[in-house]
Amino acid sequence: MAKIFYNTGCYKVDHTTYGGELSLFDFEEKHTIKTMADKIMRDFSFDKRCKKNAEFREKSKIINKGEN
Numbered sequence: 001m002a003k004i005f006y007n008t009g010c011y012k013v014d015h016t017t018y019g020g021e022l023s024l025f026d027f028e029e030k031h032t033i034k035t036m037a038d039k040i041m042r043d044f045s046f047d048k049r050c051k052k053n054a055e056f057r058e059k060s061k062i063i064n065k066g067e068n
Contacts (some may be wrong), residue, residue, distance in 0.1 A: 017047050
């Protein structure tokens with residue numbers, strides 16, 4: 001019986017989230033669990049703020065459209 005070893009699919013980039021940025025600290029310094037967690041949470045909170053701003057813009061468009 002044949003087995004499937006590799007299951008490949010299409011890779012689709014998700015442009016709705018911020019992947020973070022690489023700095024010299026990432027290459028030259030040693031991270032601790034706390035510094036890694038802080039960096040991940042900063043990037044996550046940035047994504048959350050951007051999502052809220054996008055929702056607010058959409059709601060503003062609907063409200064402004066109704067006033068005209």
